Structure formats: structure tokens, C-alpha cells
Amino acid sequence: MFTNNLINKAIDYIVENLNEEISIDDVADYCHISKYYFCRVFKAETGESIYGFIKRLKMEQSAIEMKLIKDKSITDIGVAYGYSSSNYSSAFKKHHHVSPGEFRKTANSSGAAHPFILDKKLTFQSFEEYEQQIQIRYLDDFVVIYERYLGNYLDLGKNWNEFTEKYKDYMNEDTLMIERFYDDPSITNVKQCLYDICMTVDNNSTFENAMTIQSGKFAVYSFDGLIPDIFEAFQGVFNIWMPNSGYEMDERYGLNIYRKIDREKQHVVMDLCIPIK
Structure with a gap:
């Protein structure tokens, strides 16, 4: 978990401006901190x-874009992230x-590792089957408190347990538990x-670790099943439905909104919310 607010501020700036030319000076200036001190703290x-x-984020987000937007050329994707055609490929x-060409050929296959x-092989449904389970909705702002992690999703359960225990006194029947995800684990290490x-809180909250997740249009896929099956279901949405849907993912990043969780039975009801233009 990141405990330094400056690092969270820096990461926010980076992920919101990945398709811009971002220098170390830009990020340090945004955080109002010495470049050399900032580099040491960040590392x-x-x-x-x-x-x-x-x-790394530019390389990984460009791969996600290549996977999700099949009609956008590899050259255009590379240029959008600051690379010439030859430099991007290498x-x-x-x-x-x-x-990039080999990646694109296999990115939207009907199965994946x-x-x-x-040794487990992912198998996906057809586009039509996903289409029946997805709704286009407008979601309002969420005011949340949050903790940010850089690590393995296998630690997610433990991290959630610690988070909910820490903030249990601030929960009520209207509280929503939300994950905001930035990566595709089939691409990112x-x-x-x-x-x-994240956990929703009152709009007037004075928590130091509060932020607002912006409203907007989302493609919402509802999942009702076992926790170990979440990844397969969601990869199917990204591999099969999204590239053929006619929609384009925007820069707000995705959300998982938990509706019901039974940890003992490993069962969950949740919404995968993909921000779309």
C-alpha cells in the first residue's frame, strides 16, 4: 500500500496524462517537490x-488499447503514446x-492462458451472450476513501479484509465497496x-485519503458467481465484447462495484463497469 500522498498524487497525474509527453520535471512540478528528492522517494x-x-504504463496501456480498439492502426496507437512507428514496434x-502485429493477432482470441x-485455460462466451448481460448506464460521482496498491491481485482478498476492518465504523447500509483498476493482468506483470x-463515504467527508471517482457513461456487466471465476468472466468482456461493441473505452479507468460478498462460500455479486465514450 502506498502511504505517501505525494506518490498517489504523482500516479494520478501520470495515469491521467499517459498519452501526453510526460517528463520527470512535469511530475515533480505538479507535486511541488524537488525533482531529485521526488525521484528517490518514488523509487x-x-x-x-x-x-x-x-x-511501462505507456507500453501496457497502448497494448490494452490495441486489444480493445481493433480498428485503430498500430502506428496511430504508437503515435498517441509518443512513439514513431519504428520506435514503437521495437x-x-x-x-x-x-x-505489436503478433500481439494483435492473438489479443481477441476465444481463449487465453x-x-x-x-495450466488453466480461459474460455469465453460469444459476443451475443455477453451482449445480453451488459447494460449501458450513467453512473454519478462516487466520493470514496481509498488505499492504493501496486502488486499481485492474489493479495486482493487480504487487502480488502484489512481495509474493511480499518474502516468498519464508517460503514452503513448504503456503503459501496469499489475497486478501481488500471491494468489488464493478462498484459501487465x-x-x-x-x-x-475504495469505500463510499459522505460527500462532506474530511478523510485525508478521500477522492471523487468521476461520473460518466459505463458499460456494466453484472457478475454473480464464484470469486475464482471473476477473472475469466471479465477477460471475456474485454476480449470478445468490447472490441466488437462499437464502443470505445475512455480514460476514466474501470470499476468493480461489489453488491454482495459471501467470503465463506467464495461467492460474489458485482458489477464490472467499463467507462465508455
Whole structure:
């Protein structure tokens, strides 16, 4: 968990401006802090250099865009993230160990390897089956308190337990538990996934770790099943439904909204909310 508010502020700035030319000076200036001190603090908190972090996120988000927007050319995607055509191809292959063209050929297949369970093969439904389970909704702002993590989604259950125990006195019947996710674990190293654990609070909350998740239009997929099956279901939405839906994901990043959780039976009812333009 990140405990330094400056690091959270820096990450917010980076993820909101990934398709811009972001320099270390830009991020340090935004945080009103010395560049050299900021570089030391960022590396100590995240385990990555600020330059390496920005470059990695650009590579991974560009791959997500390639996966979700099949009609956008590889060259245009590379240019959107600050690369020339030739530089993007070589940088992509160095990071992902596959060329952009080869990645795109396999990105929307009907099955994939499971990043968390060795030897398990993911199988997806048809576009029509996902289409029947998805609604387009407008969601209002969520005022939340949050904790941010950079790590393995396998630690999510433990992190949620600690989070809910810490803030149990502020929960009521209207409280929503929300995850804000920034990565696709089929693309990002499973040990480097960035995500926020959130809980809705009163609009007048004075928590230091409060933020507002912005309103907007979302494609909402409702999941009712076992926790170990969440990843397969959601990858199906991203691999099959999203690229063929006619919608384009925007920059607000995705949300998982929990409706019911039975930890003993490993059962959950939740909404996967994909922000769309």
C-alpha cells in the first residue's frame, strides 16, 4: 500500500496524462517537490524509477488499447503514446516479447492462458451472450476513501479484509465497496498491477485519503458467481465484447462495484463497469 500522498498524487497525474509527453520535471512540478528528492522517494515507495514507471504504463496501456480498439492502426496507437512507428514496434517487442502485429493477432482470441492459475485455460462466451448481460448506464460521482496498491491481485482478498476492518465504523447500509483498476493482468506483470480499494463515504467527508471517482457513461456487466471465476468472466468482456461493441473505452479507468460478498462460500455479486465514450 502506498502511504505517501505525494506518490498517489504523482500516479494520478501520470495515469491521467499517459498519452501526453510526460517528463520527470512535469511530475515533480505538479507535486511541488524537488525533482531529485521526488525521484528517490518514488523509487523507494514503488520499487521503480519514475522514468521506468511512465514507460511501462505507456507500453501496457497502448497494448490494452490495441486489444480493445481493433480498428485503430498500430502506428496511430504508437503515435498517441509518443512513439514513431519504428520506435514503437521495437519498444513494444522489448517490453512484451512479441511484436505489436503478433500481439494483435492473438489479443481477441476465444481463449487465453490464465495469469494466476498455471495450466488453466480461459474460455469465453460469444459476443451475443455477453451482449445480453451488459447494460449501458450513467453512473454519478462516487466520493470514496481509498488505499492504493501496486502488486499481485492474489493479495486482493487480504487487502480488502484489512481495509474493511480499518474502516468498519464508517460503514452503513448504503456503503459501496469499489475497486478501481488500471491494468489488464493478462498484459501487465501480475506483480505490478495498480489498483485502488475504495469505500463510499459522505460527500462532506474530511478523510485525508478521500477522492471523487468521476461520473460518466459505463458499460456494466453484472457478475454473480464464484470469486475464482471473476477473472475469466471479465477477460471475456474485454476480449470478445468490447472490441466488437462499437464502443470505445475512455480514460476514466474501470470499476468493480461489489453488491454482495459471501467470503465463506467464495461467492460474489458485482458489477464490472467499463467507462465508455
